[in-house]
Amino acid sequence: MDIRFRFMKFRKIAATISAAVLIVSILSLSFRGLNLGLDFSGGTLVEVTYDKPVSLESIRDNLSDNGYADSQVVNFGTNLDVLIKVADLDGNSSVGEDIFNILNSSESTIDLKRVEFVGPQVGEELRDQGGLGMLVALFMILLYVAFRFQYKFGLGAVAALGHDVIIILGCFSVFAWDFDLTVLAALLAVIGYSLNDTIVVSDRIRENFRTERVLEPLDMIDLSLNQTLSRTIITSLTTLLVLFALFFFGGELIKGFSLALILGVLVGTYSSIYVVANMLLSLNLTQEDLALPEPEGADFDHMP
Amino acid sequence: MNKFSIYQYLLILVILTLGFIYALPNIYPTQPSIQVAYTDSGKSADQALLVELKDILSQSESEYDEIFLRENKIVVKFDDVNKQLASKTILQNALLDKVIIALNLEPSTPQWLKNLGGNPVKLGLDLSGGVHFLLEVDIDTAQLGRLELLLDSYRTTFKDERISYDKSSIKDLALFFQFSDKSSYNKALKKYKEDSPLINGVQYVITERPSSNTLLLEYSDIALREIRDYAVGQNLVTLRNRVNELGVSEPIVQRQGANRIVVELPGVQDPTAAKKIIGKTANLEFRLEANSRTSPLRKEKFNFKDNEFQTAFLEKAVVVSGDRVTNANTGFDESGFAQVNITLDMEGGRALQKATTGNIGRRLGVLFVEQKNKSELVTNDLGEKIIEQTSYIEKNIISLATVQAVLGTSFRITGVGSPAEASELALLLRAGALAAPMKFVEERTVGPSLGKENIELGIRSIVIGFSMVVLFMFFYYRVFGLAANFSLVINLVLITGIMSLLGATLTLPGIAGIVLTVGMAVDANVLIFSRIREELKEKDPQLAIKDGFSRAFVTIFDANVTTLIAALILYVIGTGPIKGFAITLSIGIVTSMFTAIMCTRGIVNLVYGNKNIKTLKI
Numbered sequence: 001m002d003i004r005f006r007f008m009k010f011r012k013i014a015a016t017i018s019a020a021v022l023i024v025s026i027l028s029l030s031f032r033g034l035n036l037g038l039d040f041s042g043g044t045l046v047e048v049t050y051d052k053p054v055s056l057e058s059i060r061d062n063l064s065d066n067g068y069a070d071s072q073v074v075n076f077g078t079n080l081d082v083l084i085k086v087a088d089l090d091g092n093s094s095v096g097e098d099i100f101n102i103l104n105s106s107e108s109t110i111d112l113k114r115v116e117f118v119g120p121q122v123g124e125e126l127r128d129q130g131g132l133g134m135l136v137a138l139f140m141i142l143l144y145v146a147f148r149f150q151y152k153f154g155l156g157a158v159a160a161l162g163h164d165v166i167i168i169l170g171c172f173s174v175f176a177w178d179f180d181l182t183v184l185a186a187l188l189a190v191i192g193y194s195l196n197d198t199i200v201v202s203d204r205i206r207e208n209f210r211t212e213r214v215l216e217p218l219d220m221i222d223l224s225l226n227q228t229l230s231r232t233i234i235t236s237l238t239t240l241l242v243l244f245a246l247f248f249f250g251g252e253l254i255k256g257f258s259l260a261l262i263l264g265v266l267v268g269t270y271s272s273i274y275v276v277a278n279m280l281l282s283l284n285l286t287q288e289d290l291a292l293p294e295p296e297g298a299d300f301d302h303m304p
Numbered sequence: 305m306n307k308f309s310i311y312q313y314l315l316i317l318v319i320l321t322l323g324f325i326y327a328l329p330n331i332y333p334t335q336p337s338i339q340v341a342y343t344d345s346g347k348s349a350d351q352a353l354l355v356e357l358k359d360i361l362s363q364s365e366s367e368y369d370e371i372f373l374r375e376n377k378i379v380v381k382f383d384d385v386n387k388q389l390a391s392k393t394i395l396q397n398a399l400l401d402k403v404i405i406a407l408n409l410e411p412s413t414p415q416w417l418k419n420l421g422g423n424p425v426k427l428g429l430d431l432s433g434g435v436h437f438l439l440e441v442d443i444d445t446a447q448l449g450r451l452e453l454l455l456d457s458y459r460t461t462f463k464d465e466r467i468s469y470d471k472s473s474i475k476d477l478a479l480f481f482q483f484s485d486k487s488s489y490n491k492a493l494k495k496y497k498e499d500s501p502l503i504n505g506v507q508y509v510i511t512e513r514p515s516s517n518t519l520l521l522e523y524s525d526i527a528l529r530e531i532r533d534y535a536v537g538q539n540l541v542t543l544r545n546r547v548n549e550l551g552v553s554e555p556i557v558q559r560q561g562a563n564r565i566v567v568e569l570p571g572v573q574d575p576t577a578a579k580k581i582i583g584k585t586a587n588l589e590f591r592l593e594a595n596s597r598t599s600p601l602r603k604e605k606f607n608f609k610d611n612e613f614q615t616a617f618l619e620k621a622v623v624v625s626g627d628r629v630t631n632a633n634t635g636f637d638e639s640g641f642a643q644v645n646i647t648l649d650m651e652g653g654r655a656l657q658k659a660t661t662g663n664i665g666r667r668l669g670v671l672f673v674e675q676k677n678k679s680e681l682v683t684n685d686l687g688e689k690i691i692e693q694t695s696y697i698e699k700n701i702i703s704l705a706t707v708q709a710v711l712g713t714s715f716r717i718t719g720v721g722s723p724a725e726a727s728e729l730a731l732l733l734r735a736g737a738l739a740a741p742m743k744f745v746e747e748r749t750v751g752p753s754l755g756k757e758n759i760e761l762g763i764r765s766i767v768i769g770f771s772m773v774v775l776f777m778f779f780y781y782r783v784f785g786l787a788a789n790f791s792l793v794i795n796l797v798l799i800t801g802i803m804s805l806l807g808a809t810l811t812l813p814g815i816a817g818i819v820l821t822v823g824m825a826v827d828a829n830v831l832i833f834s835r836i837r838e839e840l841k842e843k844d845p846q847l848a849i850k851d852g853f854s855r856a857f858v859t860i861f862d863a864n865v866t867t868l869i870a871a872l873i874l875y876v877i878g879t880g881p882i883k884g885f886a887i888t889l890s891i892g893i894v895t896s897m898f899t900a901i902m903c904t905r906g907i908v909n910l911v912y913g914n915k916n917i918k919t920l921k922i
Contacts (some may be wrong), residue, residue, distance in 0.1 A: 047754070094579075096747070113754040119745035122438065133877035140869050148862055182813055185882045188874050189820060189889065192867035196827065199863040231827075231834040238776060238830070239823035242769030246819050249768055251761035253430075254816050261820065 007225045007273060008218050011281070014274040018163060025170020032173050037180025037256075038116055040130075042123035043087045044095040047113040053079045054108055066102045068095075077252040081113070130184045134165065137191055149202055150289055156279035157198045160271040164194045168263050182257040190264030193239070197232060197272035204228050205280065209290045217285060221277045236269045305846045306913040308906055316906050319898070320794060326801035329413040329424045335369070336388040337381040337410035339553055340395065340403050348376035353403075360398045366391045381410055407571065408553035425803050427570075428811035428884055429748070431762075433755035434570035435578055438746035439543075441563045446535040446740035447477055447523065454521075455479055467491050478511075479521035489517045496521060535740040536563055543567060546582055564745070571752075579744070588626035591618040592659060593667040593704060609672055609700035610721070616704055618669045623659040626673075628652025632730040634723065635716070642726035643718045653713030660711045670703040670717060697741075702729065762815035769819050770796075773826055781833055784922050787907040788829035791899035795825050798895040799888065808891075811884030821892025827863075828900030832856040837922055845920040849912060853905055860897060868893050 038045045056073050059082060063071045068086055076083040084103075086095055096115035103110055118126075138158055146154030165187060172179050204224040212220060240262065247258035340357060341349055354373050357380070361368060368391065369381040382388040392405050411424045429436050451474050458479070462469060469492075471482040483489040493512065496519065500508045507527045511520035523531065536559055543565060547555045556568040572578050594603035594617040602621070608614040628648045637643045648656060660668070703717050720726045774792065777785040799818060803810065836852030843851065868890060875886035912920075 049753070096749070111751065111753060112749070113751045115747065115749040117744070117747040119438075119440075122745050129877050133873055136877075137870050137873045140873065141866055144866055144869060181882055182816075182885075185813055185874060185878070185885045188870050189817075189885075192870035192889075193824065195866045195870070196824070196863040199866060200831065200859050203859045203862060227838065228834075230837075231830050234780070234830045234834075235824075235827040238773045238826040239820070241772040241776065242765075242819045242823040245765045245769030245772065246816060249761060250765040250816065250819075251758060251812075253758065253812055257813065257816055 003219065003222045003226050005226060005229070006222055008222050008277065008281070011274065011278050015278055018271075018275065021167055021170070022163065025166050025173070028170055028173040029166075032176075034169065034173050034179040035176045036123075036127075037178045037183070038085065038118055038123075039181040040123050040127045040179070041087065042118045042120040043085060044099070045086075045114075045116045046084045046096050046099050047076060047115075048082055048084075048100065048103060048110045049113055050080050050082065051109050051111075054082070056082070059084070059103065062102060063099065068099065068102075071099075081252075126181065130181075133188065134191075137188060138162070141191070141195060145199070145202075149206060152280055152283045152285050152289060153202045153206070153276075155283065156202070156276040157195060159279050160198050160268075160275040161191050161194055163271050163275050164190055164264060164267045167267050168260055171263055172260070177259065178256055180256060182254060183260045186257045186260035186264065189261060190268060193261075193264060194268030194271060197235075197268055198276050200231065201225065201228055201272050201276060205277075205285075206290055209285070209287050213287065217281065221281065225273055225277065232269060232272070236265055239265050306849050306909050308909050308913070312902075313906065316902055319798075320903075323794070323798040323801040325417070325420060326422055326805045327797045329411060329417055329422045329804060330800055332412045332414070332424070334409040334424075335381045335383070335412045336385045337379055337408050338388060338392050338395070339406045339408050340378040340380070341376060341406075341548070342403055349373060349378045354378055356399075357395065360395060361391060364391075364394045366394060379408075379410060381412075404548070406553045409571075421805070423804055423807070425800065426807065426809045427755075427759075428809045428814065429568055429570060429755075430750050430812045431755050431759050431810065432570045433750050433752035434568065435572045435750075436569075436746075436748040437567040437579070437582065437744060438560070439565045439567065439582075439742040440745045441532075441536050441539055441565065442741045442743065443528075443532050443535060443563055444477065447528065447531055448474070449740075450523075450531060451477065451479060461495065462488075462492065465491065465495070467495070475520075477522065481519050481521075483517045483519070486514075486517065489514065489519070492519060502526060532563055536565065539740065539742060540565060543582065565742070579747075588629070589622045589671040589673060589699070590624040590656065591620075591622055591669050591671060592663060593617065593669055594619050595666060606669075606671065606699055606701050608704075609702045616669065616701055618671065618701070623668075624648060624652045624655050628655075634726045634730045636723075637716075637718050641718060642720055642723040643716050644720055644726050644730050645714070645716045647714045648712075650713065656711045656713075656715075660707050660709075664707050664709065667704050667706050668711075669701050671699045672702040673697060673699050758812050762812060766815065766819055766822070770822055773822060777826065777829070782921050783911060784829075784833050784836075784904075784908065787904045787911075788826065788833075788900075790907055791829065791903040792822060792825060794903050795821070795892070795895050795899045798899070799891050802891050802895065803888070808887050809884055810888070813882065814884035814888040817885045817888030818892060821889065821896060824867075825892065825896030825899065828856075828860045828896055829904055831859055832900065832904065833922055836920070840920060840922070845912070845917045848920065849908060853901075857901065860900065864893050864897050 056075065060071070060073050063069075063073065063084070070087060072083075072085040072087075074083050074085075075081060084099055086099070096117055100110075100112055100115070138161055141161065142154045142158045145157045168187060168190065169179075171177070172183065177183075201224065204227055205221055208215075208220050208224050208227075209217075212223070215223065243258050243262045243265065246254060247262065250258060340353070342353070351373070354371065357378060358371060361371075361380075367382070367387055369383055371378065371380045373379075380391065382391065388407065392407065395403070396405055413422060413424065455472065455474060458481070459472060461467075462481075467488045468484040469481050469488065470484055471480070473480050481492060483492060493510070496508060496510050500506045500510070505526040506524050509522045509524050511522070513519070540557060540559060544557045547557055547567060547569065552569045552572055554570055556566065558566045560566045567582060569578055598617075598619055602619060603617045604620055605615050605617050608616070628651060629646060632644055632646045635643050635645050703720060705717060705719060720729055770792070774789045777788050777792075779785070781788065796818070799821065802808075832853055835856045836848050839848035839851045839855075871886050871890040871893060875883055875890065878886055
């Protein structure tokens with residue numbers, strides 16, 4: 001048999017690393033929390049472009065003189081673009097105009113790029129909806145995979161997805177990156193992507209368990225992983241190519257989005273190898289689990 | 305082996321052609337244009353207006369490309385922006401208040417494509433620039449208004465039917481009556497029960513407290529839903545009118561969820577002005593001025609809007625409210641001062657006639673009713689500090705004029721200040737009244753420069769990402785790589801075509817979705833090719849191609865269905881930009897499956913099908 005790389009030899013080490021990263025992520029999430037973006041925290045955000053570089057300090061001073069002492073002022077992309085965030089909690093929707101007027105009256109000319117105001121209640125609802133969506137997605141996927149494959153694969157897939165989502169959230173928490181709606185969308189796309197990987201690997205494991213009757217489960221999984229390895233690497237590579245294009249050339253607004261997806265592709269590729277396989281081994285996947293008189297795939301065989 | 309039948313090729317060809325046709329409108333550039341509509345939203349633009357506009361434009365020697373009537377608007381296209389702006393000024397100066405002129409970018413889709421239903425993809429606000437508002441309708445106030453009417457009507461009913469009560473009021477959104485004796489209590493309870501049934505349930509929830517002879521009446525959930533739907537529906541209509549007044553070319557005014565309304569105004573560059581018109585939850589009340597015979601209980605003191613030290617007493621009874629106004633415009637009186645001409649509907653006209661008959665010489669006041677918000681930091685039960693928003697209503701007199709004659713459906717208000725103030729008042733009157741107050745809960749403004757930047761960045765990253773993938777595939781898989789690249793191009797065309805056909809909106813995350821699809825679409829091809837490579841170790845090339853495709857199909861199918869589940873959930877829970885992402889991702893999944901399974905296979909079959917090949921480079 002053509003087993004070039006003994007993946008499962010490192011399963012214990014991989015499990016330890018996964019566990020450690022998961023623990024760090026969960027700890028960070030529960031103590032530090034996420035640096036919630038405007039979509040979820042509510043508040044006002046103003047993005048302006050100056051015609052010449054200005055010191056952020058002077059903008060801060062100007063704003064705090066005018067009653068916005070708690071404003072966050074940062075450069076956004078270039079040093080001409082300035083982003084001002086006010087965690088204005090009294091749900092007042094005219095803060096954006098106010099800030100623009102304050103800045104516009106000082107000596108440099110500015111161009112208003114965008115103003116966003118999210119009421120506190122809307123932010124809270126978006127938060128709930130996002131969390132709910134994630135849970136519903138995971139559950140539906142568990143059902144589908146359990147139905148198409150077998151419940152042990154369903155559990156494996158969901159474990160892998162949970163692993164990916166928690167680690168990405170953990171990274172956003174540890175590095176205090178802005179977590180906004182687009183990052184949430186990316187997270188759901190990661191579920192889709194990582195699942196893609198997981199299904200491809202599971203599919204091959206299922207096939208081998210049915211056809212190669214002489215091998216031990218451990219070897220069977222190693223064989224399957226080796227067979228799918230080239231595809232896994234190439235797909236990850238092409239996806240990463242476009243994601244890096246997005247990250248470097250797509251502009252500031254989708255930096256967080258592409259970052260989450262890049263992490264997702266890396267973690268997702270790893271998890272479809274180690275998390276799923278580990279899970280299947282610890283659940284004692286046997287040939288009897290998959291023994292069917294006729295492979296399910298047969299229905300499709302005559303199709304192009 | 306490995307040959308498609310003629311029908312399979314035909315099917316591919318038909319789908320590709322359709323894809324190309326519907327994607328085609330996107331390559332035509334947009335043209336600066338203006339849209340002209342009558343200010344009176346009840347009146348549609350007609351041939352007469354078309355002729356009038358043509359006359360004005362030819363007299364001023366303005367150049368334009370095309371002028372035509374479309375639905376209720378007249379569209380004029382220009383070949384550059386300066387001509388567009390110049391003509392707008394000329395037309396506005398010539399026609400003044402009569403028309404509303406909006407600047408727009410008109411697609412230059414050729415007629416034959418339009419006839420086939422071809423239109424370019426709509427751009428989301430983050431790409432086109434513009435304003436997005438989310439407004440929340442205050443249902444409690446709408447309910448309170450209903451309860452006040454109900455209280456009045458039951459007081460009258462009880463009086464007519466000799467049911468005596470000691471106390472009556474509204475407490476916590478419930479009608480409260482304390483009756484004088486048991487028999488009145490029983491009669492009232494019977495009355496309530498008679499009034500309550502609806503077709504699909506009951507209108508009231510009655511709380512009986514026989515020991516104290518009190519009854520509490522609340523609206524049932526069904527009745528509340530009806531009140532909510534009515535209020536939101538009414539506000540939608542009013543908002544549409546107000547938005548039309550703004551002269552925006554493609555506005556969106558839509559209900560979102562139970563009690564929210566989304567307003568999107570592409571191309572609007574001054575959110576403050578837009579907000580002023582949209583957010584003005586203003587209403588008017590016409591009331592007679594109190595005189596010496598008015599009892600103190602029936603009059604109220606109000607400030608003047610333009611002078612806070614000046615006050616006047618008006619009667620409590622409202623003669624006519626702002627929602628009876630059907631039209632209002634500005635004009636000048638005999639001495640050259642600005643005035644507002646008002647037209648009421650029949651019911652409003654009758655009420656005003658009744659009120660003014662016998663009251664000539666008294667003064668009629670116009671009250672401007674505005675809803676304002678006040679936020680307070682309060683501590684809740686859990687000890688957390690939270691924001692509580694309360695809204696209050698402010699009423700000010702904007703005009704107090706002597707009634708010269710018995711008034712009917714049309715009359716005028718003089719002494720309204722400058723022409724600009726008069727025209728703002730007229731605008732507010734026309735835009736009508738809201739059934740319930742609203743407040744802004746979300747606002748997003750994207751400046752036009754950012755929109756343009758987003759499009760450029762988006763397209764650039766698609767091009768770069770796409771080229772890298774195409775190069776990689778070619779160098780790694782050679783002939784098969786070319787087939788895959790061809791599929792990838794088809795995939796992009798199909799996504800564009802389907803989005804245009806569905807009228808879906810393209811947003812920045814949507815572009816990201818397309819880029820991601822490009823990355824993932826390769827996956828299906830890679831799966832097939834790796835499988836063929838494997839099969840080649842044991843089988844001859846033809847069989848390897850055949851089995852490679854068929855075995856990879858199962859995997860591709862399962863993998864894509866699960867991704868589709870995730871995309872659909874995104875679509876259901878997401879709003880705005882996230883929906884845009886979910887749409888492109890879902891379309892991309894379907895088209896990438898089609899292209900990998902049908903197109904790649906088609907090309908591979910064309911190249912290798914039915915040939916005797918010894919080795920396969922893959």
